[in-house]
Amino acid sequence: MPETGHIRVDEEFPLALGGSLPEVGITFEQWGDVDAPGDRTIVIMPALSASAHVSSGVADPTPGWWEAMVGPGRWIDTDQWRVVAGAILGAPFGSSSPLSENVHGGGQWGRDFPQITPADQARCHALMLDHLGIERVHAAIGASLGGMQVLQFAAMYPERVSRIVSISATGKTTPGTVALRRVGRNAIMNDPDFADGRYAGGKGPLRGLAVARELGTICYRSRDEFNQRFSWDPDPEGPFTPHKLTYEVERYLAHQGERFANMFDANCYLLLSRCMDLMDLGAGFDLYADGVLRIRCPSMIIGVDRDMLIPASEQQHLAHLLQSHGREVHFEILPSLFGHDAFLKEHEWFGPRVRDWLQA
Amino acid sequence: MPETGHIRVDEEFPLALGGSLPEVGITFEQWGDVDAPGDRTIVIMPALSASAHVSSGVADPTPGWWEAMVGPGRWIDTDQWRVVAGAILGAPFGSSSPLSENVHGGGQWGRDFPQITPADQARCHALMLDHLGIERVHAAIGASLGGMQVLQFAAMYPERVSRIVSISATGKTTPGTVALRRVGRNAIMNDPDFADGRYAGGKGPLRGLAVARELGTICYRSRDEFNQRFSWDPDPEGPFTPHKLTYEVERYLAHQGERFANMFDANCYLLLSRCMDLMDLGAGFDLYADGVLRIRCPSMIIGVDRDMLIPASEQQHLAHLLQSHGREVHFEILPSLFGHDAFLKEHEWFGPRVRDWLQA
Incomplete structure (x- = not known):
């Protein structure tokens, strides 16, 4: 098995909201013994960015987004586990997305890419496992949209997963x-520059995307972090106008917004933003509980006390519902200045818990 | 004394950050016995909008923004008190603002209106009281920027105020x-359409202003209110795209944003937005405490538990600092679904407290 690759499935891929993709492509990476069987395999599902x-x-020797968690001798130990990750459906990272060619013709999908939900993305991961010859994995792990x-x-x-770790996610938006x-x-x-989603390739609404990411950055962190990290006073030199970056936190946000706008695609962003709105384990069921209780394996559900995007109460509701129906749940709320982004920062907290959960 | 009027002061009005306005205009309204002396007068300082x-x-018989609080027989009883309010400096409601004529020539001030702070606005209220012949008021009351x-x-x-009520405000942003x-x-x-602030009168960046107000609306209310008030499910009819208003909360925000954009001016908004950033009782003092402790009169300081714009902890810090130095402080945190906007909604909670505080 190769460590990285691209799977292309020339079959109709039906979508949760109706309609279908005529084909689907999945870019993946693997670590550890890439021929290990499913019961020694962990699948990691990435977040939006x-x-x-x-x-x-x-x-690819460059550090990955969960470098501190995954690798030989690390918390998710690739000396012990085979780890697989597929780029998510809809994101500009190699799997099918608005940036892909529409085989119906007309170039890239762009804004015409059909609306997906996290259920479609999950099905895409299942398809990846099929093509890697893995029927059942030991664990599925992800944070936020992951x-x-x-x-x-x-x-x-x-029947395809023995246990899960779901961090800072919701069962229903x-x-x-x-x-x-x-x-x-x-x-x-x-x-x-959005031009109703029909902007030229490589161009697009960079300023709008930057505003969206600035707001995202605020929601991904916490007020306490910002208040601790940044100066409370304006730049001494002035002028103190609305048109100038007067506070340190403004420079930080401007930098984050610009960097993201240059790496992400606006149609992908809109698609994934709505995709997260549409997260609903109860979709298609009479009761939300009916949809949730399809989850039968032991679950580690983690929330973060300062998460302002998907508050810890939402993870708590999910955990309580599962527990109330006899499912095995490990639920914890992490107190962290980093809010929604804690999974990218608090490795010393997540590490031992995830390691032990994988071995439980 | 007239019930409403416009004061025009043809004198240089120096500003906290330096510079000055060549003149200043203040639009005011009064209720109750408009000839009552200062010790029977209450000044109300309005918020941004x-x-x-x-x-x-x-x-003007149309309901005002604090109609339920102020009037004959109401909590701030105009049968008992003379109540005065001046439109705030910088806002598009009649007092000097970017919409005013720049007497230096060149038409409206627009983006060239100098940056003000809440200290300048307070000085403007003092100027109004001078012109109304009021040396010292019984109370000053305001919420948010007010x-x-x-x-x-x-x-x-x-020396000009006997007691104050400050709701959902901060001593330093x-x-x-x-x-x-x-x-x-x-x-x-x-x-x-912002055109670097040089848009034509009556036009301007309506869409940008709407986005700003949509975010403002979220910050002015609470997640709990939104989760209780709006449907959790998308419109059944679809399509569920990012380009359509798919959720009830989106229609609400779109309405709020559009309404505000049509009533407010963008240069005024930017000016007042930065003005609030620059709120700092410690400005010009070595220590924040030195600035705060200029406040000598009894203070009613109120915060709201779900205020996501100016959290209750900021009102608490201010109250503790004043109390620690022997000032008389009545501090309370109101539990309210309405967050920052509670002062516009929770009249039954604020009413008796403010009434009793005025009579204490």
Whole structure:
């Protein structure tokens, strides 16, 4: 088995909301013994802005987005486990997305890429496992949008996973989160360079995307972190106008926004933003509980006390529902200044818990 | 004394950050016995989107923004008190602002209106009282930006006020709040119709202003309110794309944003947004405490538990600092679904407390 690759499946891929993709492509990476069987395999599902490059490897020695967690001798020990990650459906990291060629003709999909949900992304991970010859994995792990895919995967394929770790995710998006995401989308769609989603390749609504990411950055961290990290006083030199970056936190946000706008695609962003709104384990069921209780394997559900995008109460509700119906749940709330982004920062907290959970 | 009027002061008005306005205009309203002396007078300082029309009156019978609080027989009883309110400096409600004529020539001030702070606005209220012949008022009351002006007024003119009520305000803006405001400003300044602030009168960056207000609306309310008030499910009819208003909360925000954009001016908004960033009772002092402790009168300081723009901890810090130095402080945190906007909604909670505080 190669350490990295691209799977192309020339079969119709039906979508949760109806319709289908005529084909699907999945870019993946692997670490550890890439011929190990499923019961020694862990699948990691990335969040919105993360590729399949979870960790460094032979093919790509640059650090991955969960470098501190995954690797030889690390918390998710690739000397012990085979780790697989597929780039998520809809993101600009190699798997099918608005940047892909529409085989119906007309060049890239762009804004015509059909709306997906985390359930579709979970099905894409299942397809990847099929093609890697893995029927059942030991664990599925993800945070944020990755954690939503993990929940959907465990719900849709209870026979294909032994245990899960879902961090800072929700079983069903609430209006408070839709509201925050809408503002970002609105900023993008208002940018005249968005051109109703028909902007030229490589161009697009960079300023709108930057505004969306600035708001995202605020939601991904916490007020306490910002208040601790940044100066409370304006730049001494002035002028103190609204048109100038007067506070340190403004320079930070401007930098984050610009960097993201240059690496992400606006149609992908809008698609994934709405995809997260549409997260709902209860979709298609009479009761939310009916959808949730498809999850039968032991679950590690983690929330972060200062998560302002997907509050810890949402992970708690999910854990309580599972526990109330006899499922094995390990639920914890991490107190962290880093809020929603804690999974990218608090490795010393997550590490031992995830390691022990994998071996439980 | 007239019930409403416009004061024009043809004298240089120096500004806290340096520079000055060549003249200043103040639009005001009054209720109750408009010839009552200062010790029977209460001055109300409005927030960003509020005019001097606090309550209905003979001259303008339409309901004011604090109609339920102020009037004959109401909590702030105009049968007992003379109530005065001036439109705030910088806002598009009649007092000097970017919409005013620049007497230096060149038409409206627009983006060239000098940057003000809540201290300048407080000085403007003092000027209004001078012209109304009121040396010392019984109380100054305000919420949000109004509450900041109240704090500055009590700090700058300790001899001119007997007691204050400051609701959902801060003594010094923190980076967590600057961050949220910056995103709104950025959305406005990115709008091509902003034209670097030199848009034609009556036009301007309506879409950017709407985005800013949508984010503002989220910050003014609470996640719990949104989750309780709006459907958690998308519109059944679909399509569920990012380009359509798919959730009820999106329609609500779109409506709020559009309404505000049509009533507010972008240069005024940017000016006032930065003005609030610059709120700092410690400005010009070695220590923040030195600035705060200029406030000598008894203070009612109120925070709201779900305020996501100016968290209750900021009102608490201020109250503790004042109390620690022997000032009389009545501090309470209101538990309210309405967050920062609670002062506009929770009249049954604020009413008796403010009434009793005025009579204490």
